[in-house]
Amino acid sequence: MNQHALALKFHSFSPQYALSLSNFTLHSPNPLQFRVPNVSSSPVSLRSRRSAADVSPVRYTDVSSSSSIGSLGGTGGVVVAEKPIDVATLGNLCVDIVLSVDELPPNSRGERKALMDELSLSPPDKKYWEAGGNCNMAIAAARLGLRCVAIGHVGDEIYGEFLLDVLHEEGIGTVALDGVAANAKDATSFCETLICWVLVDPLQRHGFCSRADFKEEPAFSWITDLSDEVKMAIRQSKVIFCNGYDFDDFSPSFIMSTVDYATKVGTAIFFDPGPRGKSLSKGTPDERRALSHFFRMSDVLLLTSEEAESLTGIKNPVKAGQEILRNGKGTKWVIVKMGPKGSVLVTKSSVSVAPAFKVEVVDTVGCGDSFVAAIALGYIRDMPLVNTLTIANAVGAATAMGCGAGRNVAKRHHVVDLIKASKLNDEESLLKELLAENPETPKVNLLSKGMRKEGSNKQQIEIISTEKVVSELLPELELGRCCVKASS
Numbered sequence: 342m343n344q345h346a347l348a349l350k351f352h353s354f355s356p357q358y359a360l361s362l363s364n365f366t367l368h369s370p371n372p373l374q375f376r377v378p379n380v381s382s383s384p385v386s387l388r389s390r391r392s393a394a395d396v397s398p399v400r401y402t403d404v405s406s407s408s409s410i411g412s413l414g415g416t417g418g419v420v421v422a423e424k425p426i427d428v429a430t431l432g433n434l435c436v437d438i439v440l441s442v443d444e445l446p447p448n449s450r451g452e453r454k455a456l457m458d459e460l461s462l463s464p465p466d467k468k469y470w471e472a473g474g475n476c477n478m479a480i481a482a483a484r485l486g487l488r489c490v491a492i493g494h495v496g497d498e499i500y501g502e503f504l505l506d507v508l509h510e511e512g513i514g515t516v517a518l519d520g521v522a523a524n525a526k527d528a529t530s531f532c533e534t535l536i537c538w539v540l541v542d543p544l545q546r547h548g549f550c551s552r553a554d555f556k557e558e559p560a561f562s563w564i565t566d567l568s569d570e571v572k573m574a575i576r577q578s579k580v581i582f583c584n585g586y587d588f589d590d591f592s593p594s595f596i597m598s599t600v601d602y603a604t605k606v607g608t609a610i611f612f613d614p615g616p617r618g619k620s621l622s623k624g625t626p627d628e629r630r631a632l633s634h635f636f637r638m639s640d641v642l643l644l645t646s647e648e649a650e651s652l653t654g655i656k657n658p659v660k661a662g663q664e665i666l667r668n669g670k671g672t673k674w675v676i677v678k679m680g681p682k683g684s685v686l687v688t689k690s691s692v693s694v695a696p697a698f699k700v701e702v703v704d705t706v707g708c709g710d711s712f713v714a715a716i717a718l719g720y721i722r723d724m725p726l727v728n729t730l731t732i733a734n735a736v737g738a739a740t741a742m743g744c745g746a747g748r749n750v751a752k753r754h755h756v757v758d759l760i761k762a763s764k765l766n767d768e769e770s771l772l773k774e775l776l777a778e779n780p781e782t783p784k785v786n787l788l789s790k791g792m793r794k795e796g797s798n799k800q801q802i803e804i805i806s807t808e809k810v811v812s813e814l815l816p817e818l819e820l821g822r823c824c825v826k827a828s829s
Contacts, residue, residue, distance in 0.1 A: 424576075424577055424578055424579045424608070425488065425577060426488055426489070426490050426514075426574065426577045426578040426579070427482070427487035427488045427489060427578070427579050427580065427717070427721055428478075428479070428482050428487050428488075428489045428490070428578065428579070428580045428581075428582060428714075428717050428721075429489070429490045429491075429492055429516075429574055429575060429578035429580070429581045429582070429608075430475040430478055430479050430489070430490070430491050430492065430493070430581070430582045430583075431475070431492050431493070431581055431582065431583045431587055431599060432474075432475065432492070432493045432494075432518070432561075432583075432586075432587045432590040432591060433474035433475040433493065433584060433586045433587055433589075433590060434474055434475060434476060434491055434493035434494065434495055434504060434534075434535065435473045435474040435476075435504075435534070435535035435536065435537050435551070436470055436471070436472065436473060436500045436503060436504055436534060436535070436536050436537070437470070437471045437472070437473030437474075437537050437539045437745075437746070437747060438460075438465055438469050438470055438471075438536060438537070438538050438539065439469055439471060439539040439541065439745060440460075440465065440469055440538065440539070440540055440541070441540075441541050441542075441543075442540045442541065442542055442548075443542070443543070444542055445540060445542050445546060445547075445548035446540055446548045446550055450554075450555070453550055453554065453555075454554075454555050456550065457538060457550040457551070457552070457554075457555075460538055460550070461536070464499065464500075467503065470500075470503055471745055471746065471747035471748065471749070472503075472504055472507040472508065472746075472747035472748065473537055473539075473746060473747055474535070474537070474586060475491060475493070475582065475584065475586075475710075476491065476504070476507065476508065476513075476747060477707045477710035477711065477746040477747060477750055478582055478710040478711070478713055478714050479491050479508070479511070479513045479714075480507075480508075480511045480513065480747065480748065480750050481707075481710060481711040481714035481715070481736060481740070481750045481751060482714035482717055482718070483511050483512050483513050484511070484750070484751065484752060484753050485714060485715060485718050485736070485753065485756075485818070486718070486753075486818075487714070487717065487718060487721070488514075489512075489513045489514065490513070490514040490515065490516055490574050490578065491508055491513055491514070491515050491516070492515075492516045492518055492571055492574055492575075493515075493517075493518050493590070494517065494518045494519065494532075494561050494564065494590070495515075495517075495534045496532050496533040496534040497532075498533060498534060500533070500534040500536060501533075501534040504534060507747065507748065511748070516570055516571055516574040517570070518561070518564050518568075518571060519564070519568065535551060535552070535553065535560060535590075536551060536552070537549055537550070537551040538550040538551065539706075545704070547706065553589040553590075556589075558592075559588065559589060559590055559591050559592055560589060560590050561590050561591055562591070562592050564591060564595060565592070565594075565595060566595075566598075567595075567598060567599060567602060572602060572606075575599070575602060575603050575606060575608055576606040576608065578608050579608065579609060579721050580608065580609045580610075580611055580717050580720065580721060581599075581603050581608050581609070581610055581611070582611045582612075582613075582713065582717065583596070583599070583600075583610065583611070583612050583613075583635070584612065584613045584614065584615050584617075585613070585614040585615040585616065585617030585618050585621060586615065586617055588617060588621055588624075588628060588631070589617070592627075593625075593627040593628050593630065593631035594627065594631075596631045596634075596635075597630070597631050597634050600634055600635060600638050600639075601638075604638055604671065609640040609641065609720065610635075610638060610639040610640050610641070610671075611639065611640065611641045611643065611713060611716070611717060611720075612635045612636075612639040612641070612642055612643070613642075613643040613644070613709065613713055614632070614635070614644065614648060614652075615648075615709070618632070618644070618648050618651070618652065619648070619651050622651075622652065636652075636665065636668065636669060636672075637668070637669055637670045637671070637672075638669075638670055638671050639669070639671065639672055640671055640672065640673050640674070641672075641673065641674045641675075641676065641716065641720060642665060642669075642672060642674070642675045642676065643676045643678065643709075643712075643713055643716065644675070644676070644677055644678070645677070645678045645679075645680070645709075646658050646661075646677055646678070646679045646680075649661040649662065649665070649675075649677050652665070653665060657775070657777065657778050658677040658679065658685050658687075658775060659677075659685060659687060659692055659775050659776070660778060661675075661677065662675035662676075662677055662685065662687030662692075663675075663687055665687075666687060666688070666689055673688065674686055674687070674688060674720075675687045675688075676716060676730075676733075678709065678712060678737075679697075679771070680697070681697050681702075681766060682696065682697060682766065682770075682771050682774070683695050683696040683697040683730075683734060683766065683768075683771050684697070684712075684730050684733065684734055685730075685775060686726050686729065686730050688726070690784065691726070691784040691785070691786060692775070692784070692785045692786070693726035693727045693729075693730055693785075693786040693787075694727075694730075694768070694771060694772060694775060694785065694786065694787045694788065695727055695730035695731045695733075695734055695787075695788040696734075696765045696766045696767065696768040696771050696788065696789075697734050697738065697765070697766045698734055698735055698738040698759050698764060698765060698766070699764040699765065699766055700738045700739075700741060700742050700759070701742065702741045702742070703741065703742055703743060703744050704741065704743065704744045704745060705741055706745055706746045707740050707745065707746025707747070707749070707750050708737040708738075708740045708741050709737070710740075710746065710750065711736045711737050711739070711740040711750045711751050712733045712734070712736060712737035713733075714736060715729070715732045715733035715735070715736040715737075716729060716733045718732065718817075719732060719733070722817065724813075724817065725805075725810075725813070726786060727786050727787075727788050727805045727810060728810050728813055728814055728817075730788070731760070731788055731810050731814065732756070732760070732814055732817070732818075735756050735759045735760050736751045736756050737751075738759055739751035739752070739755040739756045739759055742755065753818060756818065757815065757818055760811055760814055760815065760818075761811065761815070763790070763807045763811055765788070765790070765807065768787060768788070768789050768791070772785075772787060772802075784801050784803065785801065785802045785803065786803050786805055787802060787803070787804055787805065788805050788807060788810060789804050789805070789806070789807070790806070790807050791804070
């Protein structure tokens with residue numbers, strides 16, 4: 342296993358760059374160093390998608406033989422010097438083609454299929470193309486300074502080349518998930534890059550069409566095993582992010598084996614069921630089993646307030662989060678996203694609350710993906726919980742100020758501007774809503790510009806001032822600047 346090469350690509354900050362074996366050092370105007378311990382195992386070579394003649398090989402030391410894979414910090418964050426990759430995303434790599442239409446696609450399955458087939462006859466101009474799916478999370482995370490790898494399948498055609506080029510330009514590595522499609526009914530179709538047609542009507546409402554909507558089995562059901570390269574990428578990552586759309590790509594058994602392997606090697610699992618969560622909870626026995634496995638084994642679960650209520654039958658986000666924690670085996674954080682109100686992070690010992698930033702919303706596509714990227718940043722760097730929520734709210738809000746996802750997700754300088762301004766929505770109504778039913782929470786941490794809030798006899802409400810959080814977050818964002826493409 343140690344002799345396999347990972348096909349990762351990293352953005353070059355200058356024509357000459359390299360990563361050294363012992364220090365994982367990026368030679369650029371602003372070098373970033375990851376300390377990787379020297380262990381007696383074979384080094385792993387990672388090559389850029391550019392030719393070997395153009396780019397020096399990227400190398401780090403395989404730490405699979407190390408007994409210390411990682412440890413948890415005081416707030417549940419990961420402290421893992423042995424894992425040089427911050428975040429790996431699993432599957433859901435697609436190209437969004439965004440088109441303006443007079444009306445959204447019909448509800449009829451047959452009519453939608455006919456429309457998609459008609460749209461697919463000739464590729465639209467590239468100005469309408471955008472990286473989609475888990476690319477959104479990876480791009481947002483990379484812009485925050487995290488070193489990211491996208492694990493998935495893309496085809497060997499113009500859409501696949503486009504997707505790889507976008508990820509390359511954003512400094513994101515890729516690891517191919519491959520299998521044998523010889524038994525597929527239509528091998529060419531099964532191996533193509535996934536395309537999602539994003540149709541926008543004059544009222545800025547969105548409709549979506551992709552071939553995954555019309556398949557009886559996952560798009561890449563022929564991928565059945567984790568290759569050595571994929572296992573190594575997971576093992577070398579601090580966090581692996583999965584979402585409900587992975588069930589459109591892979592079989593439930595493949596997904597469960599990925600979760601089990603990540604657990605085995607000490608890689609934290611982040612799971613966001615998204616809109617697919619509700620249908621999966623009523624899906625096939627295998628889908629329900631895999632979904633339950635995610636909820637038991639994930640370190641961090643992310644849901645909207647509607648999703649949390651749908652899954653637990655509990656309307657109050659705090660009580661719903663506490664119920665999910667009770668049923669989880671490895672769950673440390675449950676994060677409930679409440680849109681323009683803000684967000685709440687529930688652990689077994691505390692609740693942290695951060696109101697949303699006041700912004701003019703242009704488009705909410707990609708906001709959730711951007712939000713989870715910042716949650717990963719806070720988790721990996723072991724930030725205080727309220728700080729983690731605050732930066733996540735800021736990144737989500739910065740994305741909402743733009744149009745579309747992919748390369749349009751939040752840029753770092755927009756996040757910095759929002760945090761500096763600290764214009765927050767009302768925390769009083771948010772706090773009352775969360776604590777209305779007096780959930781038995783010994784400690785509540787609240788981001789606020791105000792003074793101490795009143796809680797029940799069982800609740801201790803600690804005010805975390807915005808000034809304090811801002812003073813701590815800005816250096817974190819500056820720390821990430823040296824490894825982010827200079828997009829700001």
